[in-house]
Amino acid sequence: MRSQTKMTANEQSTNGHQLPYERDFEAQKKDVMAVLNLLQMKREPLDHGTTEELNEMMNKTLGRRRRNIEATNRIKSKSKQCLGSKDHQHLEDMDKENARKRRKIEFINEKFEPERCSSNMKKTIVYQCPNIGMGSDGCVLPDLPPIPEILNIIGKCSRPFEKQLTFSDLERSQNRLNFNKEYVQGALMPVLKAGEEDLNVGIPVTVFDCRDKRYSMRLKCWDRAHALNGGWNQFVDDRKELKTPFEKNVDWVTVWIFRHKISDELCGAITSRRLDTKDPIKRNRKTVVHHQALKS
Numbered sequence: 001m002r003s004q005t006k007m008t009a010n011e012q013s014t015n016g017h018q019l020p021y022e023r024d025f026e027a028q029k030k031d032v033m034a035v036l037n038l039l040q041m042k043r044e045p046l047d048h049g050t051t052e053e054l055n056e057m058m059n060k061t062l063g064r065r066r067r068n069i070e071a072t073n074r075i076k077s078k079s080k081q082c083l084g085s086k087d088h089q090h091l092e093d094m095d096k097e098n099a100r101k102r103r104k105i106e107f108i109n110e111k112f113e114p115e116r117c118s119s120n121m122k123k124t125i126v127y128q129c130p131n132i133g134m135g136s137d138g139c140v141l142p143d144l145p146p147i148p149e150i151l152n153i154i155g156k157c158s159r160p161f162e163k164q165l166t167f168s169d170l171e172r173s174q175n176r177l178n179f180n181k182e183y184v185q186g187a188l189m190p191v192l193k194a195g196e197e198d199l200n201v202g203i204p205v206t207v208f209d210c211r212d213k214r215y216s217m218r219l220k221c222w223d224r225a226h227a228l229n230g231g232w233n234q235f236v237d238d239r240k241e242l243k244t245p246f247e248k249n250v251d252w253v254t255v256w257i258f259r260h261k262i263s264d265e266l267c268g269a270i271t272s273r274r275l276d277t278k279d280p281i282k283r284n285r286k287t288v289v290h291h292q293a294l295k296s
Helices: 009-014 020-041 048-082 085-112 148-153 181-191 232-242
Strands: 122-128 154-157 161-164 176-179 203-208 214-222 225-229 251-260 266-274 286-292
Touching: 020 148, 148 154, 148 266, 161 181, 176 181, 181 225, 181 251, 214 232, 214 266
Parallel strands: 203 266
Antiparallel strands: 122 286, 154 251, 161 251, 176 225, 203 214, 214 225, 251 266
16 A cells, blocks of 8 residues: 555654755765865875875876867967958957956956955955854854864754854853854754753753863753853863963854764854954944955
């Protein structure tokens, strides 16, 4: 019977068949691992055999490109010989026009991308309270935390969000990292188990920092205020070991909440970066910062 032969999505996944979104997630994880491996290769010495293979690949690639250019030039020269003087002049005019257009495009790119200019133009960055998946400066946040040691244990993962550290976040008496309600509802709630995990009671969370160090915290809600508390002060104190202690307003943290692939427990990852935001950035308000572009 058709009703007996049909299988639900959960039954298919338990029988060893990956669902489409699971395949996409695994492919994305492999891409992240490949990028991290390439970054690590910068610090690893290569043996003589590997160096020779890389040089041979480079020579083949460059040689193929050079041969293509030479063949194109030969075709152009033969076509010019077959054409009359008027047609030959027309081709030269077209080449000059194309070169002029290329120079115009390069000028436009330099005009709207100051970091590519060699002059001392000022670069303007607009900071604003970021949406889920976006940084305050408009950059796209990575879907997975850039911590190689934990990539293999990540199951279902929330979308990342970035938060500016405020005075209350670094106040030791509070010992908590406050979250915006929109972040919790849009990013964290889809990862929680409905009916089993209650934010009002508090949910244990194992949080990893950029060095793969673990912290025991709780994800909790107080009077519409959502926060990670418990081990937050220890997280802030350990930051001093890196000789870059957290500072209010200028330091931003990116948060991921995910399920452990084996134990299914709730986990989190927090990374940070420093920006030129010296004042608190409010909702629906932008802060403009002018940077002096570096000479190329």
